[in-house]
Amino acid sequence: MKKLICVLMIITLSLGIISCGKTSQTKDDVSIDKWEDVLSKAKGTTVNFYGWGGDQLLNGWIDNHLSKKLKEKYDITLNRVGMNIDEILSKLLNEKQLNVKDGSIDIVWINGENFFTARENELLYGPFSDKLPNFKKYIDKDDVETKFDFGFPVEGYESPYGKAQFVMIYDKMKTQAVPKDHKELMEFAKNNPGKFTYPAPPDFTGSAFVRNIIYDIVGHEQFMDMKADEDTVRKAIQPAIDYLKELKPYLWKKGETYPAESTLLDNMYGDNEVLMTMSYAPNFAASKIKTGEFTESTRTFVFDKGTIGNTNFLAIPFNSPNKEGALAVINYILSVDMQASKYEPKHGGGQPVLDSDKLNEKEKKKFEKVRSSIGDAALSQEELLDHRLPEMPANLIPIIEKIWMESIPNK
Amino acid sequence: MKYKYKLKPYILLTPVMIVILGIFVTGIVMGFLQSIGYFPIVGLKDFTLKYYKEVMMSKDFLSSLIFSIYISFISSALSVILGVALAYLIYRKKEKKGVEDIVFKVPIIVPHIVAVLLVYNLLSQSGIISRIFYSLGFVSSQNHFPSLLFEKNGIGIIITYLWKEIPFIGMVVYSVLNNMNNKFSDVAKTLGANRRQVFFKVTLPLIMPSIVTSFILVFAFSFGAFEVPFLLGPTNPKALPVKAYIEYSNPDLKHRPYTMVINMILTFVSLILVWGYNKAFKVISKYNR
Numbered sequence: 001m002k003k004l005i006c007v008l009m010i011i012t013l014s015l016g017i018i019s020c021g022k023t024s025q026t027k028d029d030v031s032i033d034k035w036e037d038v039l040s041k042a043k044g045t046t047v048n049f050y051g052w053g054g055d056q057l058l059n060g061w062i063d064n065h066l067s068k069k070l071k072e073k074y075d076i077t078l079n080r081v082g083m084n085i086d087e088i089l090s091k092l093l094n095e096k097q098l099n100v101k102d103g104s105i106d107i108v109w110i111n112g113e114n115f116f117t118a119r120e121n122e123l124l125y126g127p128f129s130d131k132l133p134n135f136k137k138y139i140d141k142d143d144v145e146t147k148f149d150f151g152f153p154v155e156g157y158e159s160p161y162g163k164a165q166f167v168m169i170y171d172k173m174k175t176q177a178v179p180k181d182h183k184e185l186m187e188f189a190k191n192n193p194g195k196f197t198y199p200a201p202p203d204f205t206g207s208a209f210v211r212n213i214i215y216d217i218v219g220h221e222q223f224m225d226m227k228a229d230e231d232t233v234r235k236a237i238q239p240a241i242d243y244l245k246e247l248k249p250y251l252w253k254k255g256e257t258y259p260a261e262s263t264l265l266d267n268m269y270g271d272n273e274v275l276m277t278m279s280y281a282p283n284f285a286a287s288k289i290k291t292g293e294f295t296e297s298t299r300t301f302v303f304d305k306g307t308i309g310n311t312n313f314l315a316i317p318f319n320s321p322n323k324e325g326a327l328a329v330i331n332y333i334l335s336v337d338m339q340a341s342k343y344e345p346k347h348g349g350g351q352p353v354l355d356s357d358k359l360n361e362k363e364k365k366k367f368e369k370v371r372s373s374i375g376d377a378a379l380s381q382e383e384l385l386d387h388r389l390p391e392m393p394a395n396l397i398p399i400i401e402k403i404w405m406e407s408i409p410n411k
Numbered sequence: 412m413k414y415k416y417k418l419k420p421y422i423l424l425t426p427v428m429i430v431i432l433g434i435f436v437t438g439i440v441m442g443f444l445q446s447i448g449y450f451p452i453v454g455l456k457d458f459t460l461k462y463y464k465e466v467m468m469s470k471d472f473l474s475s476l477i478f479s480i481y482i483s484f485i486s487s488a489l490s491v492i493l494g495v496a497l498a499y500l501i502y503r504k505k506e507k508k509g510v511e512d513i514v515f516k517v518p519i520i521v522p523h524i525v526a527v528l529l530v531y532n533l534l535s536q537s538g539i540i541s542r543i544f545y546s547l548g549f550v551s552s553q554n555h556f557p558s559l560l561f562e563k564n565g566i567g568i569i570i571t572y573l574w575k576e577i578p579f580i581g582m583v584v585y586s587v588l589n590n591m592n593n594k595f596s597d598v599a600k601t602l603g604a605n606r607r608q609v610f611f612k613v614t615l616p617l618i619m620p621s622i623v624t625s626f627i628l629v630f631a632f633s634f635g636a637f638e639v640p641f642l643l644g645p646t647n648p649k650a651l652p653v654k655a656y657i658e659y660s661n662p663d664l665k666h667r668p669y670t671m672v673i674n675m676i677l678t679f680v681s682l683i684l685v686w687g688y689n690k691a692f693k694v695i696s697k698y699n700r
Binding site: 084086089090093096097113114116117120121194200202253256257258259260264268271272273394395398405406409410 | 452453471535536537553554558561562563641642644645646647657659660661662663664666
């Protein structure tokens with residue numbers, strides 16, 4: 001008898017394992033036309049927010065500030081999950097393959113080539129952004145940076161989250177004159193051998209550095225409608241590849257190896273192993289001074305011809321189990337209060353995405369107050385916008401990274 | 412009746428087998444299908460061996476494979492030699508059960524990623540040792556401290572693995588030594604063998620099978636591990652798992668078969684090692700009979 005019970009238990013257990021995960025049900029599509037309905041459905045729910053979790057300050061803003069306010073205002077629990085975007089995409093793709101109707105991700109922080117991939121494989125829910133009240137109120141719908149993400153049309157499948165721009169970071173006590181363009185950067189590297197390097201693509205920052213060098217040498221216009229074909233790209237960027245080859249012997253460890261991640265380069269800068277670091281977040285240096293990791297005399301600069309800037313976005317996966325909650329959260333992130341608090345250096349200093357022409361005086365004051373607290377380490381908003389270049393189409397980037405990998409560290 | 416007893420172990424194993432077969436084998440099968448070009452969700456539907464051909468013909472892949480084998484072999488071989496020496500020293504020590512037993516086990520429970528941090532803090536050009544050398548005047552600037560990390564010989568990776576694996580092998584061999592029949596060495600001693608002869612002619616052959624199995628384990632682990640070579644390795648050549656990861660993170664999903672080819676090769680090498688492990692294990696059980 002005992003044995004029989006034992007066997008039965010084992011069988012039930014096994015069945016339990018087999019059957020789990022098959023309980024998903026199809027949900028009715030959400031209607032976003034009546035915003036009150038969305039909010040009332042979102043009340044009391046949990047929203048799972050997936051995205052890159054490598055920025056402690058931004059994580060802190062989501063975990064402590066944003067989620068506290070969401071709970072107070074809408075009774076929504078926000079659950080942040082730090083995960084690299086390629087893993088998120090794989091997860092979504094697997095869920096799509098297995099036909100999982102109720103996934104586990106409600107909001108995903110996405111940008112560029114990953115958005116392109118997600119759209120191409122129909123992993124996103126939408127269009128939704130132009131139905132959000134705050135999007136209608138504060139966002140410049142005709143701005144190229146709202147309409148396109150790395151040259152790829154957004155079509156309402158993403159809502160802006162923050163603006164970023166590539167900047168280089170140095171210590172003004174150690175470096176008197178900063179390079180204004182690629183030629184002066186070469187001089188700088190030759191005068192300070194072993195004291196400059198950049199993260200190896202496909203690291204995000206390193207890849208952006210390589211594109212900036214390409215822009216500085218051959219201009220950015222030709223890439224905007226270039227065919228994603230290896231030979232075409234190779235021909236177009238050849239002068240920049242030659243430049244990087246010439247630069248190589250003057251780099252850290254003679255360019256035989258590169259930091260695998262931009263955080264490693266930041267550490268090396270903090271430890272005084274190199275003289276410069278770089279970031280895709282313009283207020284990054286200011287935040288790092290606040291945390292004591294960078295010296296007080298740290299400053300940022302951009303090339304005269306400008307550096308690449310982009311907008312990063314939030315999207316909703318096709319199988320999000322709580323689309324109303326996701327919409328409510330994304331809408332709230334586009335509010336003046338949240339954009340202004342995200343802009344504070346202690347929260348990572350992410351550039352706001354709201355159109356300043358659409359703000360009233362009181363709202364403008366809020367942003368000005370934050371701006372004045374950032375300090376000298378960051379460039380002003382005007383200077384950044386004056387030196388802002390568009391990102392190239394997303395599908396060219398893997399090709400450039402491949403060419404870099406074949407022609408720079410190998411040779 | 413007989414039937415029942417034969418079936419019983421399989422029935423008892425069903426729950427765990429479902430998990431293993433369901434997750435592990437499905438993963439491998441999916442990976443294999445993708446490696447031969449079957450990935451219908453992104454529109455790849457033709458079975459082809461072209462990805463295998465392309466990967467295996469590429470110089471990049473070969474240098475990665477050689478780099479991975481080189482790191483794993485050097486670190487495992489050194490770990491075995493030093494680990495056995497460590498175990499023997501502790502075993503020989505008369506008054507033991509002291510601190511050394513605990514101390515040498517500590518690295519085993521420390522995760523690899525923490526070991527990487529430790530090695531980075533100690534050995535990088537701005538690390539602790541470099542700073543000490545600089546302040547003592549041994550090197551004229553921190554940049555002249557020998558570059559041990561991120562270089563083509565994989566010294567940083569090997570040091571990290573040694574720190575983790577010497578104690579592991581030490582522990583395995585130590586417990587075998589402790590359970591070993593002492594009569595053989597006593598007999599050898601009464602017949603006039605000196606300590607060295609006892610070690611090489613009696614003890615070493617007896618612990619050899621466990622040395623071989625732990626070598627295979629450690630080799631297989633370092634061959635397939637990602638974080639240490641990713642964080643401490645050179646940009647080129649990359650260890651195979653790092654290469655697989657970078658191919659995997661390519662946002663173009665049509666690129667996925669290349670990743671899966673590399674993963675299949677990693678799996679294949681691991682299978683060979685499992686086979687070797689089994690062989691070695693059979694030898695051990697023969698000895699213990």
